[in-house]
Amino acid sequence: MKVRKYAAIDIGSNAIRLLTHNVIEEEGKETLFRKSALVRLPIRLGEDVFKNGGISQRNEERLLSAMKAFKLLMEVHGVEKYMACATSAMREAQNGLEVIHNLYEASGVEIQLIDGKREASIIASTDLKKLIRKEESYLYIDVGGGSTEFTVFTEGKIKISQSFKIGTVRLLNDMVSEELWQELENWLKKNVKGLPNLSIIGSGGNINKLHKMSGRKEGESLSYIWLKAQYHFLTSLTYEERISELGLNPDRADVIIPATQIFVSSAKWIGAKKIHVPKIGLSDGIIKTLYQSDN
Template sequence: MTKKIAVIDLGTNTFHILIAEISSAGMKVLHTEKISVKIGRGGINDGLITDSAQKRALNALAHFKAKIDEYEEIEIFATATSAIRSAKNGKDLVEKIRHQTSIEVQIISGDLEAQYIYDAVKKGVKLGDETSLIMDIGGGSVEFIICNEQKIFWKESFEIGAQRLLDLFHYHDPILPEEIDNLVLFLTDRLLSLIQACRKYNPTVLVGSSGSFDTFSDIYRLKSGLKKNSEQTELPLSVDSFHKMHIDIISKNKDQRMAIPGMVEMRADMIVVASILVNFIIIRCDLKKVRVSSYSLKEGLLFNILDRLNNR
């Protein structure tokens, strides 16, 4: 017996869809797609999803629903994260989505989001016994998980995503040194519990989960002349290459960043604050190695759905 499922991740920056067919032979991915919706733009730090952002969200989900309708007897699982979770009108948007597309969206907690990310990353990257710090940079929140292959030692979700940081600190382009200093002071205060956890558990490896880390890896790969393998779930990156990339990124304006091989339009604005955040974490947590997982929230949600289906 085969079953088709569609997994939709309503992120703050990007909406993702993954459609898969499940059978006794395993899982076959039928379709994946992402749309840059940026529902946090213009209102995330005020706890609002603007009218224009809601329109972009509804248009993206109408497109996803049309794609889903190409398949027969398909079950839909949709989750919303930080921007919708924290917005005063987030539940109103979820109701509009249900009314206009018949897609039922579950707003998940930051803690559950971190759990799904861990479940995804440990399938994409062989974590082994060494203690790693998984980091997922969203537009609204950033999830951190200190773990190894067997267990989670500590996890927390912080509402300091790239759209929030962009709006709060990145006023000039290139970003000014004093804006960087202000951002670092902000991170020092907000991430105190993470720094304390890193001192306790002593992770040595940073594992980036998709998103901005995909772009960092693509820049590194193209600069190093490495071929891209679409089957790979672990992507190349090194600490030294990231540090060089970081210095380059924060010194450029948007047009100059777009000229970097591997940069994509949807990341060009937020990559500056994302890079500062990653650099801060590497230094403050004294991390010696960087790895990148192509798996993130949507894959974690998919794996959990499969477990539930198998246990029915």
């Protein structure tokens, strides 16, 4: 048996994450991927970028502290290979490339700036394929702070994928137009038309939290009816009540509402009754991508 250690850094619009994995190789057996640690930091880059066009000095300093800490944690874990990806907020920041260069110079952490299609393809390399049945169709939705990736699967294959600038941080700051919502609705209806047995696969911290709040077992799907009712319940509470009564973290208590709105609206438009929550995302895809590049 051989145990290898990989790490993924996901620099998103709402938070940044360091995920470490043990990859267990044993002759004659399927390779196993086991999460060993996850660190999430609420550095909300999207608020900087979507409002002001760039990353502030304060958040660049916080990012640098995070990258230095992540590098030390990877050394302690004995990580042999890592990949760091920055998404929507860093893509749109006027000083995004400059910040990436500064971070590399000061911490040694090399960051890749990836677009929406690359993000969707990395996510698709996860264990998603184990969930997908050839006789059914799926809309995969990965909700982020700056954008949401939508991928249509049918007959076990990707039909089409598209990134929309509809994310939780943008919605919180009233930066999503009615025209963009309409564009999304039209795109979804056009690309799922006539597909059989359609359901949603959701990823991102918010849908994972909603699944946990539902009390359902791992692998058990959420219903559209439950999610819609939960959306109305969440919006009936104040931000403070969502923290004190539901036990949500302050940086989750606000974004969970727009995230739920995206899932509920998408399910309504395509007529999906089920939302599967496999608890995978970009970080998991990065780990798989790293491993596949080595083998």
